[in-house]
Amino acid sequence: xxxxxxxxxxxxxxxxxxxxxxxxxxxxxxxxxxxxxxxxxxxxxxxxxxxxxxxxxxxxxxxxxxxxxxxxxxxxxxxxxxxxxxxxxxxxxxxxxxxxxxxxxxxxxxxxxxxxxxxxxxxxxxxxxxxxxxxxxxxxxxxxxxxxxxxxxxxxxxxxxxxxxxxxxxxxxxxxxxxxxxxxxxxxxxxxxxxxxxxxxxxxxxxxxxxxxxxxxxxxxxxxxxxxxxxxxxxxxxxxxxxxxxxxxxxxxxxxxxxxxxxxxxxxxxxxxxxxxxxxxxxxxxxxxxxxxxxxxxxxxxxxxxxxxxxxxxxxxxxxxxxxxxxxxxxxxxxxxxxxxxxxxxxxxxxxxxxxxxxxxxxxxxxxxxxxxxxxxxxxxxxxxxxxxxxxxxxxxxxxxxxxxxxxxxxxxxxxxxxxxxxxxxxxxxxxxxxxxxxxxxxxxxxxxxxxxxxxxxxxxxxxxxxxxxxxxxxxxxxxxxxxxxxxxxxxxxxxxxxxxxxxxxxxxxxxxxxxxxxxxxxxxxxxxxxxxxxxxxxxxxxxxxxxxxxxxxxxxxxxxxxxxxxxxxxxxxxxxxxxxxxxxxxxxxxxxxxxxxxxxxxxxxxxxxxxxxxxxxxxxxxxxxxxxxxxxxxxxxxxxxxxxxxxxxxxxxxxxxxxxxxxxxxxxxxxxxxxxxxxxxxxxxxxxxxxxxxxxxxxxxxxxxxxxxxxxxxxxxxxxxxxxxxxxxxxxxxxxxxxxxxxxxxxxxxxxxxxxxxxxxxxxxxxxxxxxxxxxxxxxxxxxxxxxxxxxxxxxxxxxxxxxxxxxxxxxxxxxxxxxxxxxxxx
Amino acid sequence: xxxxxxxxxxxxxxxxxxxxxxxxxxxxxxxxxxxxxxxxxxxxxxxxxxxxxxxxxxxxxxxxxxxxxxxxxxxxxxxxxxxxxxxxxxxxxxx
Numbered sequence: 001x002x003x004x005x006x007x008x009x010x011x012x013x014x015x016x017x018x019x020x021x022x023x024x025x026x027x028x029x030x031x032x033x034x035x036x037x038x039x040x041x042x043x044x045x046x047x048x049x050x051x052x053x054x055x056x057x058x059x060x061x062x063x064x065x066x067x068x069x070x071x072x073x074x075x076x077x078x079x080x081x082x083x084x085x086x087x088x089x090x091x092x093x094x095x096x097x098x099x100x101x102x103x104x105x106x107x108x109x110x111x112x113x114x115x116x117x118x119x120x121x122x123x124x125x126x127x128x129x130x131x132x133x134x135x136x137x138x139x140x141x142x143x144x145x146x147x148x149x150x151x152x153x154x155x156x157x158x159x160x161x162x163x164x165x166x167x168x169x170x171x172x173x174x175x176x177x178x179x180x181x182x183x184x185x186x187x188x189x190x191x192x193x194x195x196x197x198x199x200x201x202x203x204x205x206x207x208x209x210x211x212x213x214x215x216x217x218x219x220x221x222x223x224x225x226x227x228x229x230x231x232x233x234x235x236x237x238x239x240x241x242x243x244x245x246x247x248x249x250x251x252x253x254x255x256x257x258x259x260x261x262x263x264x265x266x267x268x269x270x271x272x273x274x275x276x277x278x279x280x281x282x283x284x285x286x287x288x289x290x291x292x293x294x295x296x297x298x299x300x301x302x303x304x305x306x307x308x309x310x311x312x313x314x315x316x317x318x319x320x321x322x323x324x325x326x327x328x329x330x331x332x333x334x335x336x337x338x339x340x341x342x343x344x345x346x347x348x349x350x351x352x353x354x355x356x357x358x359x360x361x362x363x364x365x366x367x368x369x370x371x372x373x374x375x376x377x378x379x380x381x382x383x384x385x386x387x388x389x390x391x392x393x394x395x396x397x398x399x400x401x402x403x404x405x406x407x408x409x410x411x412x413x414x415x416x417x418x419x420x421x422x423x424x425x426x427x428x429x430x431x432x433x434x435x436x437x438x439x440x441x442x443x444x445x446x447x448x449x450x451x452x453x454x455x456x457x458x459x460x461x462x463x464x465x466x467x468x469x470x471x472x473x474x475x476x477x478x479x480x481x482x483x484x485x486x487x488x489x490x491x492x493x494x495x496x497x498x499x500x501x502x503x504x505x506x507x508x509x510x511x512x513x514x515x516x517x518x519x520x521x522x523x524x525x526x527x528x529x530x531x532x533x534x535x536x537x538x539x540x541x542x543x544x545x546x547x548x549x550x551x552x553x554x555x556x557x558x559x560x561x562x563x564x565x566x567x568x569x570x571x572x573x574x575x576x577x578x579x580x581x582x583x584x585x586x587x588x589x590x591x592x593x594x595x596x597x598x599x600x601x602x603x604x605x606x607x608x609x610x611x612x613x614x615x616x617x618x619x620x621x622x623x624x625x626x627x628x629x630x631x632x633x634x635x636x637x638x639x640x641x642x643x644x645x646x647x648x649x650x651x652x653x654x655x656x657x658x659x660x661x662x663x664x665x666x667x668x669x670x671x672x673x674x675x676x677x678x679x680x681x682x683x684x685x686x687x688x689x690x691x692x693x694x695x696x697x698x699x700x701x702x703x704x705x706x707x708x709x710x711x712x713x714x715x716x717x718x719x720x721x722x723x724x725x726x727x728x729x730x731x732x733x734x735x736x737x738x739x740x741x742x743x744x745x746x747x748x749x750x751x752x753x754x755x756x757x758x759x760x761x762x763x764x765x766x767x768x769x770x771x772x773x774x775x776x777x778x779x780x781x782x783x784x785x786x787x788x789x790x791x792x793x794x795x796x797x798x799x800x801x802x803x804x805x806x807x808x809x810x811x812x813x814x815x816x817x818x819x820x821x822x823x824x825x826x827x828x
Numbered sequence: 829x830x831x832x833x834x835x836x837x838x839x840x841x842x843x844x845x846x847x848x849x850x851x852x853x854x855x856x857x858x859x860x861x862x863x864x865x866x867x868x869x870x871x872x873x874x875x876x877x878x879x880x881x882x883x884x885x886x887x888x889x890x891x892x893x894x895x896x897x898x899x900x901x902x903x904x905x906x907x908x909x910x911x912x913x914x915x916x917x918x919x920x921x922x923x
Contacts (some may be wrong), residue, residue: 023856032882034914034915040875048879050879052886053882054879056879057879057885057886057887057888058888060887060888061888061889061890061891061893064892237922239889239890242889242890243887243889243897243898243921243923246889246921247898247900247921249887250887250900250919268838270842270845273844416882418911418912419905419913419914420883420914421881421882421883421903421905421914422881422882422883422911423880424879424880424883425879438867438878438881440868440912443868443912446911468848511856511860512852513857513860566857568853568857584853586853587852611877632890692842779837
């Protein structure tokens with residue numbers, strides 16, 4: 001038989017829902033927003049029903065349409081008049097709406113049974129009213145549990161306490177709006193509330209207001225010309241003071257939280273309308289002065305409860321804290337000092353009740369027949385035909401979602417966005433639903449449409465409404481090739497990094513940050529070269545079309561440009577394909593902006609010569625390798641490429657100073673064609689080579705990954721995340737980049753392993769003694785190392801290795817040193 | 829991270845209130861790094877308040893209030909497992 005498993009804290013101020021699953025409790029988070037709980041508040045405005053945070057927003061200015069604290073009225077005949085619906089509504093109905101909202105937290109799960117908590121003070125009528133609210137919310141089985149019992153269960157289960165004898169616990173529940181205390185008898189068999197007291201109008205919410213009134217306003221008045229500030233705020237005559245109040249209230253809440261951890265907090269107030277610009281320091285002592293009277297009020301009830309039961313504090317085993325107000329250190333301290341009872345602070349007091357309810361639910365068998373649970377929701381969902389119409393791609397900030405319902409429908413609809421940033425609340429639905437929904441930029445926005453019957457019971461949902469903003473659209477013009485930036489590599493060559501991918505939609509813009517790869521001294525002729533090319537990102541740089549080229553010469557510098565300095569690059573491609581490059585070097589405060597358009601090409605003959613030279617070097621390396629393989633047909637093709645490029649190279653050199661004719665354009669064109677031919681010849685082979693290298697390094701990880709730290713494992717996942725995509729990219733630079741990242745990670749894991757020190761020691765041991773500074777120290781260390789190795793004393797071996805390293809006259813290169821190579825372009 | 833982003837937001841707000849543009853590039857750089865790390869930060873200042881916007885915690889001055897005139901802290905989304913999730917609601921004043 002299945003257990004109930006669901007526990008609900010239906011609170012006066014806040015409510016929440018949790019689930020027991022295999023010994024563990026998980027709290028359902030609000031899919032709209034991200035909190036564990038929602039305010040128990042419902043608002044009815046202009047046909048819209050909102051529950052929780054959004055409802056509470058209107059409580060100050062629209063009090064007649066916003067309903068809260070209705071739990072206090074459960075079981076009474078009081079009704080609330082809802083102007084918007086022109087009818088009366090009972091506290092039971094309002095509570096069932098909050099419960100329904102909590103059911104929505106468990107998106108998709110069919111919840112039929114639940115444990116709902118009630119205050120210890122609830123009489124039979126109030127308890128039955130709570131049950132009724134549960135049934136109205138669609139539950140078929142409700143079990144009630146007293147809040148203090150739930151809290152005790154949460155602590156005893158979470159702390160794995162073994163209770164072998166009779167104990168008495170005190171549950172001190174100081175919530176947002178109410179205060180309750182209960183005495184609980186606990187033994188190995190059961191938990192029982194044997195007495196309780198409470199005050200329905202004593203809570204923590206007033207503390208923030210008091211904080212603003214008594215402390216913050218007083219300090220502002222002292223430091224400025226303002227008089228009677230609090231009176232002006234509460235008079236509500238001048239909206240400026242209302243605005244100030246909201247800001248102060250928010251800052252008071254933040255400071256209150258900080259004062260729970262620190263002794264002092266400071267509040268910064270910048271309020272132009274009243275020319276207030278202040279820093280206020282507040283000590284915990286000051287804050288405590290407003291907490292004190294509230295605490296005294298609560299403690300008075302504690303003392304009364306204890307004495308009425310003819311008990312002493314020493315009869316109580318522990319105090320269980322519930323409610324957000326109990327976070328305040330003063331309250332914890334005072335309770336401890338004045339009662340000398342052990343105080344439990346291990347659980348979050350704001351969720352303890354729902355956690356306890358879930359523990360109870362996890363042990364309570366459901367009496368419902370299981371088949372019914374499984375079948376009912378499916379039958380319901382299939383009952384209604386819904387056609388949903390929307391534009392899946394959009395450039396706008398909002399889009400229309402239309403839903404046509406097959407038959408006339410009476411109930412509500414609701415649309416939410418999966419990231420938690422949008423929620424329509426409940427709105428009346430009939431045959432047609434039309435709603436403009438806001439879109440987050442440059443991302444896929446996933447919406448869910450829900451339909452509810454008049455009892456707010458979900459009867460339909462479609463979570464697959466996806467609207468993509470800005471990423472691609474049939475309206476825009478895609479770019480035909482990759483647009484890349486040329487960057488230095490440690491081999492002395494260069495590679496391309498994609499700025500914009502083929503098929504990205506114009507207009508485009510991107511900011512990237514790179515570093516300088518060589519020192520360029522001021523007043524020198526050395527240059528920093530920014531070369532933007534269009535073509536295939538996986539091919540050789542020279543085979544592509546240069547569409548933006550900037551040379552920044554040392555002559556223009558007021559200071560030296562040093563290796564490692566940041567270079568900020570802004571690229572923009574307009575719809576008419578103008579490329580604008582904005583280069584900013586922060587260290588020199590140098591900004592250069594150039595716009596290139598398709599009709600105006602800028603060609604540097606020097607760059608041409610360098611690119612041809614690079615290609616010739618690569619061909620030569622390839623020829624040397626292939627000569628050993630005796631692959632004559634392939635060799636002949638390589639040599640043909642070499643010849644054509646050599647001729648072109650000489651031609652380029654001859655025309656170095658030609659500023660008149662079109663010769664350099666012709667050379668550029670031929671260079672692209674020849675390098676492209678060579679690239680086609682070798683690209684496949686080079687990619688295979690990089691793939692082999694990548695796979696072989698990855699294989700090493702099958703052994704080393706488990707030795708890595710969790711962070712290193714995370715890093716590994718990150719590098720290999722889109723593996724399929726980059727391995728099939730046909731881009732050797734990209735595969736090589738990934739391989740290098742893996743290599744560097746592997747090295748970081750390896751250096752922390754014992755065997756790395758053993759290998760390192762052998763390497764140092766067989767080095768010539770003349771490579772070390774102090775020969776007697778050297779031989780002593782070698783001896784100590786050998787002994788440490790024999791005794792498998794790794795910590796000592798590590799220390800010996802470190803000392804030997806410091807004795808080395810020429811230190812071996814570390815992998816980091818390879819990143820300090822000198823580049824040709826000056827940017828990497 | 830939210831605390832750091834809120835502080836950055838404060839710095840940016842103060843700089844712009846005092847017409848000081850000296851930090852502009854540095855802030856842009858930091859925001860760009862945050863974006864790389866999956867954060868999306870939205871400042872809703874000057875926009876019309878949409879009561880359906882659950883990324884915002886609004887303090888509404890009166891029943892006719894429409895515009896967001898003050899942002900005390902911004903909205904923050906974070907990409908986790910390829911999906912965007914709200915990690916901080918903006919706190920704003922609507923008047």
